[in-house]
Amino acid sequence: QVQLVESGGGSVQPGGSLRLSCAASGYPYMRRLMGWFRQAPGKEREGVAAICTAGSSTYYADSVKGRFTISQDNAKNTMYLQMNSLKPEDTAMYFCAADPFCSGGNWFAGYNYWGQGTQVTVSS
DSSP states (O other): OOEEEEEOOEEEOTTOOEEEEEEEESOGGGGSEEEEEEEOTTSOOEEEEEEETTTOOEEEOTTTTTTEEEEEEGGGTEEEEEEOSOOGGGOEEEEEEEESOOOSSOTTSOOOEEOOOEEEEEOO
């Protein structure tokens, strides 16, 4: 079983930065693919960024390219999302997710394990 715990959310002004963390437990082979998702009120959940933990290949949604960076620290079993140049439209609950399979196809599909989420609010 994989458990995921997010942290690092908060309130920030437009143009500011936040770094989200996702602490993971469980066998590494159960979380070869890890990703960040977000869901704003009244909207569907959307994929933000994903990483193959074995080779560190990454993928980003167009809306965050150049502003967000996904990374991992395998020694700490932790995944990060560095968010820069934040915009009000980035306001959402952010979730981390994991899956045993990283095929490089649809990076945002088929995740089996989910965290509880951390709220990010971007407002002046």
